[in-house]
Amino acid sequence: MIHIVTPENVDRYRDAMEQAYRLRHQVFVEEKGWHDLAKPDGREIDQFDDGHAVHMLAMQEDRVVGYQRMLPTTRPYLLTEVLPELCEVEAPRSARVWEWTRYAVQRDVRDRGRILSPVGSALLAGIVEWGLESGIESIVIEMNPLWLLRLVQLHFRVTPLGLPCRIAGEDTLAVVAAFDVRTLRRLRETRGDAASVLTARPALPQRLAS
Amino acid sequence: MITKALDVTYGLFQAFDRAGSVDALDRTLLDAVSKLGVESTFAGIIPIPGTSRRDQAAHVLLDSTPPGWTERYFKAGHLFRDPTIRRLTADLTPFRWSDIEPAYRADAAARRVMDEAGDFRLRQGFTVPLITLDGRVAGFSFGAERFDPSPELRGMLQLVASYAFGRSIALGEGPPRPEVRLTPREREALQWAADGKTEWEIGELMSISEHGAEKHLRSIRTKLGTASRTHAVAEGFRRGLLK
Numbered sequence A: 001m002i003h004i005v006t007p008e009n010v011d012r013y014r015d016a017m018e019q020a021y022r023l024r025h026q027v028f029v030e031e032k033g034w035h036d037l038a039k040p041d042g043r044e045i046d047q048f049d050d051g052h053a054v055h056m057l058a059m060q061e062d063r064v065v066g067y068q069r070m071l072p073t074t075r076p077y078l079l080t081e082v083l084p085e086l087c088e089v090e091a092p093r094s095a096r097v098w099e100w101t102r103y104a105v106q107r108d109v110r111d112r113g114r115i116l117s118p119v120g121s122a123l124l125a126g127i128v129e130w131g132l133e134s135g136i137e138s139i140v141i142e143m144n145p146l147w148l149l150r151l152v153q154l155h156f157r158v159t160p161l162g163l164p165c166r167i168a169g170e171d172t173l174a175v176v177a178a179f180d181v182r183t184l185r186r187l188r189e190t191r192g193d194a195a196s197v198l199t200a201r202p203a204l205p206q207r208l209a210s
Numbered sequence B: 001m002i003t004k005a006l007d008v009t010y011g012l013f014q015a016f017d018r019a020g021s022v023d024a025l026d027r028t029l030l031d032a033v034s035k036l037g038v039e040s041t042f043a044g045i046i047p048i049p050g051t052s053r054r055d056q057a058a059h060v061l062l063d064s065t066p067p068g069w070t071e072r073y074f075k076a077g078h079l080f081r082d083p084t085i086r087r088l089t090a091d092l093t094p095f096r097w098s099d100i101e102p103a104y105r106a107d108a109a110a111r112r113v114m115d116e117a118g119d120f121r122l123r124q125g126f127t128v129p130l131i132t133l134d135g136r137v138a139g140f141s142f143g144a145e146r147f148d149p150s151p152e153l154r155g156m157l158q159l160v161a162s163y164a165f166g167r168s169i170a171l172g173e174g175p176p177r178p179e180v181r182l183t184p185r186e187r188e189a190l191q192w193a194a195d196g197k198t199e200w201e202i203g204e205l206m207s208i209s210e211h212g213a214e215k216h217l218r219s220i221r222t223k224l225g226t227a228s229r230t231h232a233v234a235e236g237f238r239r240g241l242l243k
Helices: A010-031 A118-134 A147-153 A181-191 B004-018 B022-034 B053-057 B069-075 B083-090 B097-104 B108-119 B151-172 B184-194 B199-205 B210-224 B229-238
Strands: A002-005 A054-060 A063-072 A097-105 A138-143 A157-160 A165-167 A170-178 B040-045 B060-063 B124-131 B137-144
Touching: A002 A010, A002 A118, A010 A054, A010 A063, A010 A097, A054 A118, A063 A118, A097 A118, A118 A181, A138 A147, A147 A157, A147 A170, A147 B124, A147 B151, A157 B004, A181 B229, B004 B022, B004 B151, B022 B040, B022 B060, B022 B151, B040 B151, B053 B069, B060 B151, B069 B108, B083 B097, B083 B108, B083 B124, B083 B137, B097 B108, B097 B124, B124 B151, B137 B151, B184 B199, B184 B210, B184 B229, B199 B210, B210 B229
Parallel strands: A097 A138
Antiparallel strands: A002 A054, A054 A063, A063 A097, A138 A170, A157 A170, A165 A170, B040 B060, B040 B137, B124 B137
8 A cells, every 4th residue: 555654644654764765775875876865874865855745655564665755846856956957848847746756666576577566556556646636737757768658558648858868877768747537547457456555545735735 | 948859759749649540650650750861660569489470470560661571571580580689688778770780790690680671771770679568578660771860869769669659559459359248246246356355345245145256256257258356357447347
């Protein structure tokens, strides 16, 4: 199940967030070699982990097996602050557009061969369910261009923000991917599971609730 | 300032969205890339080694290579000697055919494939590796007598290949399957199964025994031609039997 962690409920997720920061360190620093993110305590935390970030945890009982972070584009975000070279056009800034960052899955539940793992597809379904409930229409993604076909097959409407560039030794592409109920239906079909992946109805992001 | 390559990419994506058939999409694509120096396109899922020659041809999704080439290619059994195919399955970054020439220079069979391709005006080209949603490796190639794309054009072709391939798969998924009729009770049982209920729970929800629920699910699997419950649920979605 996917748990959504915001400042309102973070107290209940102290241990899980610890695990999430360690998973991020393991995947981005140790595996991908993004050494400028390295932290001596093994918890990868950056300037965007503030009260505006929405964390999503894929949990199996008490264990965090997958993670991703959503950032509002109405404030400075990864694309505008860290990877502006990926964006040739004006960067999206809208309450209806959030940025998908730090997607990470524990190694033992990761994609078998080249198939999107059940944890990966649950995390994606989590974004779409949360988005549809919160009035969010699309996500900004910085990704390997190989993800593009997957997104198109999952009925995301993808618009590139630039051409692929080499970042830290890996081809990287920035896109905006819009979704709707068809995307969710497609994800559920792919997963062979019609049930919601979210644990409880998430609180609306504050900027949209007002 | 938006580059011309990105602008052309936007226009193409929109045109792909409007295309009503794989053929129409292929024509749109060819029309656009011919302005960039491409003479033919070829795209398909890479069959696993051991696939029969007839089945190999069924993996082709788009093909606008000169007449005679594809027949020749599969008949001669070129697929698993083709150095572009070998490179595709080993490394998932796009490449120009000239980039891999040093790797196959000493391999006479591989050289023959490339020489024969040259006889069909496929002397130079650029190939984009792809991975489908179900984890299969695919390749999308752009070829011509002379074709040496700039890094910018290569980036653009990578995007165009991914999008065109995704749309083609979607357009090809259309053929109607034989209709399946589920009884209202079977439909209900399948809906509960899709919601993740166990057979015992389905029995409780439908006020029948666990054995009765099992029987419904078995009958559903038979009608849908599926081996597992998960597959039956997926098939139920595809056929619009589930909400």
